[in-house]
Amino acid sequence: MALNKKIAYIDLTTGKIETKPIPIEVRKKFLGGRGLDMYLMYNHIKPGIDPLGPDNVALVSAGVLVGTLASATARTHVGGKSPLTGYIASTNMGGFFAPEMRWAGFDHLVIKGKAERPVYLWIHNGEIEIRDASNIWGKDTQQTREIIREELGDRDIKILTIGPAGEKLVRYANVMTGIKNAGGRSGTGAILGSKNLKAIAVRGTMDIKIAHPVEALEYNKKIIDLITSSKVSQTQGRFGTAFIWGATNTQGLVRVRNFQLNQLEDSDDVETESLDEDVFGMAGCFGCQVHCRARHIIPAGPYAGVYEEGPEYTAQGAFAGEPGCRSKLTILEGNHLSNIYGMDLLEVGSLISWAMELYEKGILTDKDTDGLELRFGNDEAVVEMIHRIARREGLGDILAEGGLRAAEKIGKDSIKYLIHVKGMSNLHSDERATPALALGIATGSRGSDHLRSRPAIDLYHLPEPVLRQIYSQPVSYDGPLTSDYRDYEGKPWQVRWQEMCYEAVDCLGICKYHTTFLGATLPNFEEWSKLLELNTGLELSPLDIWNVADRAYNIERLFNIREGLTRKDDWLVDRYFDEPTTLGIPSIRGRTIDRDKFKKMIDEYYEHHGWDENGVPRPETLKKLGIDKEPSHML
Numbered sequence: 210m211a212l213n214k215k216i217a218y219i220d221l222t223t224g225k226i227e228t229k230p231i232p233i234e235v236r237k238k239f240l241g242g243r244g245l246d247m248y249l250m251y252n253h254i255k256p257g258i259d260p261l262g263p264d265n266v267a268l269v270s271a272g273v274l275v276g277t278l279a280s281a282t283a284r285t286h287v288g289g290k291s292p293l294t295g296y297i298a299s300t301n302m303g304g305f306f307a308p309e310m311r312w313a314g315f316d317h318l319v320i321k322g323k324a325e326r327p328v329y330l331w332i333h334n335g336e337i338e339i340r341d342a343s344n345i346w347g348k349d350t351q352q353t354r355e356i357i358r359e360e361l362g363d364r365d366i367k368i369l370t371i372g373p374a375g376e377k378l379v380r381y382a383n384v385m386t387g388i389k390n391a392g393g394r395s396g397t398g399a400i401l402g403s404k405n406l407k408a409i410a411v412r413g414t415m416d417i418k419i420a421h422p423v424e425a426l427e428y429n430k431k432i433i434d435l436i437t438s439s440k441v442s443q444t445q446g447r448f449g450t451a452f453i454w455g456a457t458n459t460q461g462l463v464r465v466r467n468f469q470l471n472q473l474e475d476s477d478d479v480e481t482e483s484l485d486e487d488v489f490g491m492a493g494c495f496g497c498q499v500h501c502r503a504r505h506i507i508p509a510g511p512y513a514g515v516y517e518e519g520p521e522y523t524a525q526g527a528f529a530g531e532p533g534c535r536s537k538l539t540i541l542e543g544n545h546l547s548n549i550y551g552m553d554l555l556e557v558g559s560l561i562s563w564a565m566e567l568y569e570k571g572i573l574t575d576k577d578t579d580g581l582e583l584r585f586g587n588d589e590a591v592v593e594m595i596h597r598i599a600r601r602e603g604l605g606d607i608l609a610e611g612g613l614r615a616a617e618k619i620g621k622d623s624i625k626y627l628i629h630v631k632g633m634s635n636l637h638s639d640e641r642a643t644p645a646l647a648l649g650i651a652t653g654s655r656g657s658d659h660l661r662s663r664p665a666i667d668l669y670h671l672p673e674p675v676l677r678q679i680y681s682q683p684v685s686y687d688g689p690l691t692s693d694y695r696d697y698e699g700k701p702w703q704v705r706w707q708e709m710c711y712e713a714v715d716c717l718g719i720c721k722y723h724t725t726f727l728g729a730t731l732p733n734f735e736e737w738s739k740l741l742e743l744n745t746g747l748e749l750s751p752l753d754i755w756n757v758a759d760r761a762y763n764i765e766r767l768f769n770i771r772e773g774l775t776r777k778d779d780w781l782v783d784r785y786f787d788e789p790t791t792l793g794i795p796s797i798r799g800r801t802i803d804r805d806k807f808k809k810m811i812d813e814y815y816e817h818h819g820w821d822e823n824g825v826p827r828p829e830t831l832k833k834l835g836i837d838k839e840p841s842h843m844l
């Protein structure tokens with residue numbers, strides 16, 4: 210059945226491997242993927258450990274619906290303690306790795322210790338081997354995949370790998386499951402690198418038995434209709450997330466020159482239509498009807514003729530908006546280099562842009578940059594800095610440590626210009642006109658982030674009755690909701706609701722683009738309850754699924770608090786409050802976040818969670834969710 214896949218405990222220090230079934234009571238509480246990983250993280254990682262030491266634990270998993278007859282159930286989750294923030298590391302990516310891992314018999318891997326030499330894991334039909342990786346250490350992510358497939362003689366093997374950045378412990382290194390299927394944010398690639406674990410290769414032909422196959426197939430047709438009839442999904446299937454750039458840049462909702470401006474003017478070359486000129490088709494993840502990954506050949510420059518996928522909205526911001534560049538080629542090269550080195554391009558672009566502002570302000574000098582003219586708009590400097598960060602050369606070595614550590618090393622008042630939350634760089638959007646989105650990044654459990662709680666549909670000016678229909682189930686809500694994205698009223702509940710929405714799909718293994726993320730008509734709790742029952746036989750109501758998400762989110766909070774997080778970490782940098790937007794459409798200009806109103810939003814957000822005024826979960830909240838005895842060591 211779909212719930213009989215196992216958990217494997219792999220100790221790289223001793224070479225010991227142990228497998229266990231996952232008890233049904235654990236499934237009901239945490240389902241799988243991110244939810245169960247967060248439980249394992251809280252239970253297996255001791256407080257205060259070094260994230261780059263052998264005591265950290267790398268968690269790799271598939272969501273509970275992955276590989277079933279439900280659409281877009283492709284997600285792999287990777288977790289641990291973040292080398293970047295010191296709080297939770299948690300990342301989620303598509304592709305084909307997670308379904309293959311389930312077909313190979315495993316849902317969760319708990320990887321401990323540190324191998325003496327570089328190794329990779331070979332997982333196939335219930336078996337796990339630790340193999341020598343000396344010949345692939347130093348190779349990029351694409352070369353690694355090719356060498357392992359060649360070595361094992363099977364082109365259908367799916368591979369999760371780190372690149373040279375992970376090996377060099379760049380604190381925001383990615384894990385990658387495909388050419389551009391990146392587990393970015395929070396530095397899980399550095400966790401694998403610190404364990405000398407280069408890759409995990411999987412291949413399986415073990416069935417996933419569907420509980421009610423005919424009904425599951427029939428029901429999924431309804432899901433496919435919901436997805437494919439949505440305009441936003443159709444647009445995304447045509448252009449990928451690059452389409453979002455035009456929509457946000459036009460209004461003045463992006464971060465330019467490290468947050469000094471909120472619109473990139475005269476930027477035709479980096480717009481969606483320009484990027485689209487090189488695209489010859491779209492690719493998709495397992496079981497997806499959207500296909501949002503643009504396939505292209507890099508048209509010129511040192512990587513001319515190289516096949517790549519994307520670039521995404523994040524790459525446009527990271528390598529155009531933030532560093533104030535206007536070249537399509539810089540975006541394509543930045544995207545490609547980040548993918549093959551295995552680095553979080555969002556962090557890379559943000560930190561380079563921060564360094565540019567420091568250089569222009571004289572805080573960094575030519576001596577610090579080894580003569581590189583690190584000015585805004587300098588395309589060559591952006592590309593050069595990507596190499597230097599990945600190779601940890603010169604200033605790149607300092608930036609590879611992440612913003613907070615780099616600011617300590619650089620000194621002066623460099624910290625003043627760092628745009629981050631909890632030590633993680635912000636996405637390139639400008640949230641000064643959108644308090645709901647600002648609250649989302651300030652409170653995100655893994656640091657500044659747009660994929661943990663962002664109520665993106667808040668930007669659509671949806672009528673209040675539509676908002677109420679979405680945000681009043683599966684938990685009733687009769688507080689305020691407003692259509693104006695500049696309002697503060699009711700937004701804390703929207704953030705809270707979206708948190709549960711994203712946590713739930715990360716437990717189920719469904720892509721966020723198939724949920725109430727970008728589209729108001731896309732599926733959520735009601736549909737997931739049905740999909741879960743028909744595919745796995747597990748009967749959880751929409752409210753039960755909300756509670757699974759709430760449980761996991763509270764465990765994330767408990768982990769962060771155990772590692773020293775306090776209320777002051779749920780906050781934004783001063784520029785949000787002190788420097789008004791200057792560009793964009795009239796309703797966006799002149800906006801800042803109001804400190805007092807924002808503080809009130811955080812109070813309200815904590816209250817919606819059942820947390821006290823310091824953001825600590827109240828005992829009764831934990832009891833209600835059945836996690837008051839954690840860590841419980843059930844697994």
Ligand code: SF4
Pocket residue numbers: 281283303304492493494495497498499500501502720721722723
């Ligand atoms: S929408 Fe994009 S990211 Fe999501 S499953 Fe489909 S192809 Fe993958």
